[in-house]
Amino acid sequence: MKKALISSLLCLSFALPVVAATAFTDGKDAVSYRQANFQMIRHNMGDIQDMIRGNVAFDVERVKRRAEALALLSRLPWETFTVPGTQAAGGEVKPAIWDNLVDVQERGEKLAADAAALLVAAKAGEQAAIRKAFSDYARNCKACHDKYKAD
């Protein structure tokens, strides 16, 4: 019993660093992670936009839920650009991205900061402030896509 425990602990201590080394099996896996991530951003953002445009009724609780998702999602895509093999794995990126990873990282941090500000506004529940924070947040998308996303 004791021996089995020790050997399984040993197994764990050898296995864990390998598992913990990366969340991505390879470069392609990193590409699908970030594309899925950006799609989730698009969905959550689109719902707030529909409320702001009056296509659906404005609902502060719903804005808050979407903003919570965006605050998390906006922090996630950026690490994928440095996963080994991701450059060769494709994705719809302009080649210029690989010489500008610091800029990409900074733009990513800005998006995440603007998402955090949107969440603060959503929690306060003031529509004018939500609109302003949302448009600040949304401005980041096109600016980065023009430089680094392939059409």
Ligand code: HEC
């Ligand atoms: C710092 C740069 C950057 C910012 C900011 C950014 N994106 Fe992107 N986005 C990219 C890149 C690069 C790709 C292409 C990724 C790939 O195919 O590997 C992309 C791809 C996408 C895609 C396509 C995903 C797919 O299925 O292929 C969507 C949708 C998207 N972005 C939405 C957004 C939205 C909405 C925002 C703003 C809230 C945003 N992005 C902000 C860089 C950015």
